[in-house]
Amino acid sequence: MQFGVFSVSDITRDPVAGTTPSEAERIQAAIAIGKKTEEVGLDVFAIGEHHNPPFFSSSPTTVLAAIAVQTKRLVLSTATTLITTNDPVRIAEEYAMLQHVSGGRMDLMFGRGNTAPVYPWFGKDIREGLPLALENYNLLHRLWREDVVDWEGRFRTPLQGFTSTPRPLDDVPPFVWHGSIRTPEIAEQAAYYGDGFFANHIFAPTRHSKRLIDFYRQRYAHYGHGTAEQAIVGLGGQAFIAKRSQDAVRQFRPYFNEAPVYGNGPTLEDFTDATPLTVGSPQEVIDKTLTFRNAFGDYQRQLFLIDHAGLPLGTVLDQLELLGSEVVPVLRREMAAGRPETVPDAPTHAGLVKAKYGDAEPRQPRPHANRGDNVTGASPYQDSDPAFQARFPLVG
Amino acid sequence: MSAQLPSRPHRLVVVSGGTSEPSSTRMLADRILQSTTSRAARAGVELQTTVLELRPLAADLASAQVTGFATPALQAAIDRLAVADALVIATPVYKAGVSGLVKSFVDMLDTDLLIATPTLLAATAGTARHALVADEQLRSLFAYLRALATPTSVFAASDDWGSKSLTERIDRAANELVVLIEAGVRDSMRDTSWKQYQHTFGSAATTDGFSDVDFDSDLMSLATGGTGRSTAAEPARSGS
Incomplete structure (x- = not known):
């Protein structure tokens, strides 16, 4: 099982210091947090995508690539990549590039995005958000699996003879998670393709996420990818840890009280009772996190939100230390105990390569030399199937 | 939606948005409950009744508005409405409108929770000038929820408590509610067309x-x- 952290990329005033970090500070902090995540022995760092202040992460692949070159083992991911307002062709290109740069140490998670004005800024309509997400992903799925794609849909300009470059590393597409809170169509698409499903699981009681995860598991089995227990599930979570429970509460309360989303609302005590948030000792975080498995079944990835609400970098790095030294080692042990051997780990690049090729050498696409028709070729690579002919008028 | 078992008593939930004690809204709700119960008994309709006071949920509702999810107490109230065969909704009129407490409760209900549920609408106010709040505000609110409002809604201003005509209106509305319960319209509509709603x-x-x-x-x-x-x-x- 994988453990890691995910960042919303909010730039929030530190209510204790009374200062707001600059964009420059937060971007450097994100890279520092990513490096620290590996240093303390965690597995995954994921960052969100936003196109409006007060968020900084408009280009997640750039931040993730920077962390990738400064780490060795860490898996870089997103939380989430917008499958609605991004062109699926650009997603295919950018994340395949990240996959190469990181040596396969990446995957990504898709979400729709709920900031209404972002849609028109990118020429889209939030009321079409769901069909847009579904159609874009159908196209993306093909772009990473077929060298040459002819495609026509409702939302994007048609493609004829299009090759998304670079081809995925070892010709094995990045693993994809679909994030959703209450949309069965998204869970259905994840199940249909045998992709992972992620429940944000931060702002609402566990039972809110359970129904959709149960649905995804059932549909995953329906489409023949494995049993319901073998479906690939990821969960969010949120914690603020101190050695002594009362210190955690005292330190976190001012940040909680003014946090985006739930700040100025329920009390910290009520919110921790009702939601996956734990503010307390390592043991309390461990106990609460273990309830997730009871609710959702054995799962593959646990991400904690630890760097939001204006928490300063030093505090976040301390949190990572505690997570890595006192919480996650116990969780690894406890989660492994009683876990059936048939339940898979989260897919990794190495595992997917092995599944595709066994012990054979992975495909390494090499393009033909420029021969005049590379722009719209049916056989762009030296090992392309010569029997596959273009279905469009070739120029010249 | 499964067909209703004939032996099950019909569940009537009375929602009161009154805040003082005693409140005239609760008094009106009780009068309506009384009249409905006796009419149901005469018609041989078995009723199981509960009164849901919103006042104890005031903090839960405020919290739910900002968090987007219900507290356990609020969820229990919503779950009671989910299985109600009929409702009475009674609100005080504040500033010429439905009370914020009642509206914030309705805001937390799933849009399909009350589809085809017979609902008696009632409002109280200090003056007869607010007489149309039940029909112009509550009725459109529950139309949005696709609830089935009785043809008669009940409004009581302070003066009405000395008038026999209030009792007549209560009895008429209660009778309409019992007829709708007895006819089983909620289950029939749900059984035949549940999928056609959002x-x-x-x-x-x-x-x-x-x-x-x-x-x-x-x-x-x-x-x-x-x-x-x-x-x-x-x-x-x-x-x-």
Whole structure:
């Protein structure tokens, strides 16, 4: 099982210091947090995508690539990549590039995005958000699996003879998670393709996420990818840890009280009772996190939100230390105990390569030399199937 | 939605938004409950009644408005409405409108929770000038929820408590409610056309598995690699 952290990329005033970090500070902090995540022995760092202040992460692949070159083992991911307002062709290109740069140490998670004005800024309509997400992903799925794609849909300009470059590393597409809170169509698409499903699981009681995860598991089995227990599930979570429970509460309360989303609302005590948030000792975080498995079944990835609400970098790095030294080692042990051997780990690049090729050498696409028709070729690579002919008028 | 068992008593939930003690809203709600109960008994309709006071949920409702999810106490109240065969909604009129407490409770209900549920609308105010709040505000609010409001709603200003005509209106509205309960319209409409209403995944109205998911929709087709567009050659899709 994988453990890691995910960042919303909010730039929030530190209510204790009374200062707001600059964009420059937060971007450097994100890279520092990513490096620290590996240093303390965690597995995954994921960052969100936003196109409006007060968020900084408009280009997640750039931040993730920077962390990738400064780490060795860490898996870089997103939380989430917008499958609605991004062109699926650009997603295919950018994340395949990240996959190469990181040596396969990446995957990504898709979400729709709920900031209404972002849609028109990118020429889209939030009321079409769901069909847009579904159609874009159908196209993306093909772009990473077929060298040459002819495609026509409702939302994007048609493609004829299009090759998304670079081809995925070892010709094995990045693993994809679909994030959703209450949309069965998204869970259905994840199940249909045998992709992972992620429940944000931060702002609402566990039972809110359970129904959709149960649905995804059932549909995953329906489409023949494995049993319901073998479906690939990821969960969010949120914690603020101190050695002594009362210190955690005292330190976190001012940040909680003014946090985006739930700040100025329920009390910290009520919110921790009702939601996956734990503010307390390592043991309390461990106990609460273990309830997730009871609710959702054995799962593959646990991400904690630890760097939001204006928490300063030093505090976040301390949190990572505690997570890595006192919480996650116990969780690894406890989660492994009683876990059936048939339940898979989260897919990794190495595992997917092995599944595709066994012990054979992975495909390494090499393009033909420029021969005049590379722009719209049916056989762009030296090992392309010569029997596959273009279905469009070739120029010249 | 499963067909109703004939032996089960009909569940009537009375929601009161009154805040003082005693409140005239609760008094009106009790009068309506009394009249409904006696009429039901005469018609041989077995009723199981509960009164839901919103005042103890005031903090829960404020919290739910900012968090977007119900506290356990609020969820328990919503769950009671989900299985109610009929409702009485009684609100005080504040500043010429439905009380904020009642409206914030209604805001937390899933849109399909009260479909075809017989509902008696009632309002109280200090002056007869607010007489149309029940019909012009409560009625449109519950029309949005596709509840089945009785033809008569009951409004009581302070003066009405000295008038026999209030009792007559209460009795008339209670009679309408009992007739609707007895006729089983809620279950009949749900049994025949549940899928034709809009549903949200995870609504408290859905208790049986994933019956709210329409696998034949255009979106589900798109989710599973299709084009998501119905063509003339394909059969008409429900839920599109």
